[in-house]
Amino acid sequence: MYFTVTTFGCKVNQYESSGISEIMKQSGYIPAELTHSADIHIINSCAVTENSVRKVKGLISRIKRENPLTNVVLCGCFPKAFPVQAAETGADTIVPGIFKGLDTIKPPPSPYSLYSPQSERTRAFLKIQDGCNRCCAYCIIPKARGRVKSRSIDEIQKEASFLAGVGHKEIVITGINICAYQSSLVKAVKAVAQIDGVRRVRLSSLEPDMISEEDIISLAECPELCEHFHLSLQSGSDTVLTRMNRKYTAREFAVQAETIMKHFPSAALTTDIIAGFPGETEEEFAETLNFAKKIGFAKVHAFAFSPREGTAAAKMTGQLPKKLKAERVAQLQQLEGTMRADFFERLIGTEREVLMETPFFGHTRCYTPIRTTVAYERNSIVEMTVTDAERDYCTAISNSLNQCSS
Numbered sequence: 001m002y003f004t005v006t007t008f009g010c011k012v013n014q015y016e017s018s019g020i021s022e023i024m025k026q027s028g029y030i031p032a033e034l035t036h037s038a039d040i041h042i043i044n045s046c047a048v049t050e051n052s053v054r055k056v057k058g059l060i061s062r063i064k065r066e067n068p069l070t071n072v073v074l075c076g077c078f079p080k081a082f083p084v085q086a087a088e089t090g091a092d093t094i095v096p097g098i099f100k101g102l103d104t105i106k107p108p109p110s111p112y113s114l115y116s117p118q119s120e121r122t123r124a125f126l127k128i129q130d131g132c133n134r135c136c137a138y139c140i141i142p143k144a145r146g147r148v149k150s151r152s153i154d155e156i157q158k159e160a161s162f163l164a165g166v167g168h169k170e171i172v173i174t175g176i177n178i179c180a181y182q183s184s185l186v187k188a189v190k191a192v193a194q195i196d197g198v199r200r201v202r203l204s205s206l207e208p209d210m211i212s213e214e215d216i217i218s219l220a221e222c223p224e225l226c227e228h229f230h231l232s233l234q235s236g237s238d239t240v241l242t243r244m245n246r247k248y249t250a251r252e253f254a255v256q257a258e259t260i261m262k263h264f265p266s267a268a269l270t271t272d273i274i275a276g277f278p279g280e281t282e283e284e285f286a287e288t289l290n291f292a293k294k295i296g297f298a299k300v301h302a303f304a305f306s307p308r309e310g311t312a313a314a315k316m317t318g319q320l321p322k323k324l325k326a327e328r329v330a331q332l333q334q335l336e337g338t339m340r341a342d343f344f345e346r347l348i349g350t351e352r353e354v355l356m357e358t359p360f361f362g363h364t365r366c367y368t369p370i371r372t373t374v375a376y377e378r379n380s381i382v383e384m385t386v387t388d389a390e391r392d393y394c395t396a397i398s399n400s401l402n403q404c405s406s
Contacts, residue, residue: 001039002032008056009046011174011204013076015125017044020075020099027101040071042099043091045078047140049306053078053085060089075099077144082309097144122357122379123202124168128156128188129175134207136234137245137312138274138305141176150182153191164197167379170226170355172202179210186218193224199381200355200365202226205272208233208256209248220263226365227267229260234274236291237284244277245312250291257295266350268298268343268366273332276305276325279318285328289335298343298366302332337391344368344389351399356380369393 003024007017020042021031032038041063046052056078063070075095079086086094129150132142160171171192175181181188185203193201201224208231219225231253235241238249248256257269273288292300304325307314347368356362359375362382371393376382384396 001029002037003029003040003042004032004035004038005042005044006035006059007044008052009044009048009077011125011172012127012130012176013044013046015127015174016076016098018125020044023099023101036067038070040073042073042075044099045074045076047077047081047144047308049303050308051306053082057089060091064090073099077141081140081144122168122355123170123172124163125172125174126156126159126163126192127151127174128178129181132177133180134177134247135245135312137243137316138277138308140308140311143310145176148177148180148182150180153183153187156188157191157195160192160195160198164195169197169379169381170200170202171198172204174204177207177210178204179207184215185211186215189219189225190222193222198224200224200226202228202367203230205230205232207247208253211256213259216259216263226367227264228270228365228367229264229267230270230272231256231260233271233292233295235277235280235284236273236288237280238287240277240280240284240288243279243313243316244274250287254291254295266366268368269295270299270301270367271295271297272301272303274305275302275328275332276320278305278307278313278316278320280305280320280328285331289331292332292335293339296342297336297339298368299340300332300336302329302336304329341389341391344394347386347394348389349386351383351385352396354382354384354396356382370396372396372398374398 005017005020007013025031029040043056043059045056060072060074063072071093072091073093073095074086074089074091075097079094080096083096129148131146131148133148135142163171173188173192178185189201192198206229233253234244234246236250241249260267260269273292307319352364352368354362354364354370356376356378358378360372362370364370369392370384372395383399385399386394386396388395
């Protein structure tokens with residue numbers, strides 16, 4: 001029988017979907033070359049926004065319309081957080097949370113027991129923890145993922161060794177809240193970095209108040225760590241941050257950003273910002289715009305507030321109309337375009353290490369997209385000089401056309 005996996009949401013879901021594929025293959029199922037030819041279609045879902053749930057529902061409807069005999073398996077955060085809604089989607093099998101196998105498949109002893117080479121990517125995701133103990137007013141994730149659960153350093157190193165052994169040179173450390181990793185995030189980073197074959201280690205999203213300057217100094221001592229820090233801002237207004245139940249002020253965030261840049265002068269800072277949180281005034285939104293401009297982010301993921309049933313924010317007064325939220329997202333995106341252009345311009349003339357993901361495309365250590373006019377071997381690391389900046393990427397040339405590590 002043939003199967004396919006569709007993934008919605010974050011890096012954690014992408015990591016878990018690789019494991020799902022491995023479970024299916026080791027149980028005798030064959031990956032379908034064409035999605036519509038699959039006997040089993042596994043949907044690893046997201047519940048963070050209303051839009052992500054709408055996309056999942058739409059996909060299930062389309063599958064059932066085009067191929068009614070396909071067995072649709074719905075797993076992930078959506079059925080875990082909203083079981084009643086999930087039951088109404090028309091999915092044949094519903095698995096709240098992490099998929100561990102169909103009834104006919106012997107499940108592995110843990111979700112991490114089957115490693116996947118993640119061959120479709122040059123970068124490999126490595127999940128070090130799950131869950132979150134925080135209660136941000138807008139977030140459904142604690143309900144969907146539960147409290148923090150961390151993997152052992154030994155288990156992390158075993159998987160990192162496997163990933164490096166099958167050719168992955170960059171490993172992205174991911175989780176729901178990696179700063180909450182029980183043995184300290186720094187230990188996890190250094191444990192991965194010391195594995196033979198690992199050339200680069202990248203961090204996923206960080207909570208700005210959960211990483212100390214001592215941690216940052218220790219991370220700076222790790223040459224494999226990529227100079228890219230995604231600090232989740234959510235708002236640049238202290239009053240909105242308080243309503244969100246975030247644990248820092250705008251000033252404390254700025255100090256953290258300054259600390260990172262002090263120890264990683266060539267770093268890129270990226271972030272998430274929610275537009276239109278309940279009660280957000282024009283003045284509060286202006287504070288966010290001005291604060292983002294002050295920090296000078298290299299990239300901003302801006303999205304409209306989406307009320308999730310079961311969260312404190314969904315019950316708050318002052319819910320803003322969708323049109324106003326969309327307008328504020330557009331303003332953030334316009335600012336992001338300006339800041340990104342400024343960041344790209346500063347890179348021109350600098351030397352950067354590029355991991356090639358296709359013959360003509362790759363990413364620097366600070367996660368800048370790079371396009372070249374010369375073909376390079378996929379998964380090679382090439383020293384390049386940035387020559388120009390376009391809207392969505394920079395162009396670069398190799399410092400030596402023959403300088404290419406295999």
